Amino acid sequence: MKDTYETPAETEADTEGLMAGRRITFDEAAAWLSATELRLRQVARALETPAAPVELETTINELRSGAQRIRDTAKQMLFLARVTDGEVPLTKVFQGTEDPWGVAARDSDRKAYGGPAIIPTQWQLTKLAKDAEKPGAETTTFPEAMEEIGIGWESKVAAVRRRVERDAAVAKEVLQTPCKTCQAGLGEQCRTKNGWPAEQPHVGRLREAEATVDARLGYLDVNPVHVPDA
Template identity: 60%
Template sequence: MRTDTHESATETDTADLMAGKNITFDEMATELSAIELRLRQLARAAEVPATPVELADIIDSLRSTASAVRESGERMGFLARIVDGEVPLATTFPTGDPWGVAARASDREDFGGPAIVPTVWQLLKLAQDAQRATGAGKQTTTYPEAMAGLGIGWESKAASTRRRRERDAAVAAEVLLLTCEKCGASDGQPCRTKTGWAADKAHVGRQREAETIVDERLGYLGNNAVAVPDAR
């Protein structure tokens, strides 16, 4: 639950950003619009600071950031329409490769595997191509139709990367809590070579023990998450 004190606020305090379990593109668009406005207001206020310091560069930076935020907000608003099925989408990429459910059994070696879950840029391109397809009398689809049956257990690359970093950091901390059977290092000490040099990496046994403890705590199996919290 989000607290009212600034000191205790963290990036994990996201409950106030969304009405449900996961944030929607419409909610993202609204939040970005609010951030844009706040940045422009701050830039305007900075024109007359309480202390005479020329802030022209800062003001320009704030307004530039606000413009970038506005573009992202507009993009999220359009994505909201796409995922709701309001915007027609091409059934394939320009290369002829399918996406969504149709890509499950496809082989796209040149692109790193099937594009089952499209990126934002791919969706925008598919929407653009659909306009041409409609004019040429070709078939189009919608996001709900193309993605029907997908999404259960899915986790974004950004979330997966973040969780991997958090796991690695937890392992690094756990290593220093364990005694190394190889060199005897313990109590926050790094492993050492036979000649007494401190090593940046722990001995394999100590490292493996730390990974096992952390993976069991976080729900990992080796390098792979076996339980994805709040995935959809």
């Protein structure tokens, strides 16, 4: 009997089936999250009477807590769908700071908040929507405020993931690049003058591997030149 969980054939990178277009919409995300929530609740219900007599109260409660968090996230996605479609009024500036966002924030400073809010977060949009309900608030809509922004954009999470993938590719490429300093061959680690294996490759070998990988992935320095499906 197997004692390990087998990873499904699909990977997290297989996202094409989640969306009709090139990028997922908030409506689509909400639908998938809703389906996932239901499956979690169904598993939790089924585990109330498992095939073997084992008390699973902790696991069942964890599944239901996770399902509730997913439900809350699905609701947030539906709200963002309405916002990005222009249905929800938003204040033109952050109340209490008078700092703009979107296109209007391109030339702003906003030092106290980590820089200009050209790309707003979901929580900033929530606040902008609440502030827009106040009497006398000057409002706009997401399409108006974000006109011409978004082409070639990727999230911070995506940028970090791509950097991790790039670094992993460089680590593999190093072993496929002969070292001109210590003469380490293919598949061999670099060595010190005394012949001890070194975990870190010599700088020349590393730079050569980085150049090869960056050219393959479309990077300039550590920044992606091309964002897929932009």
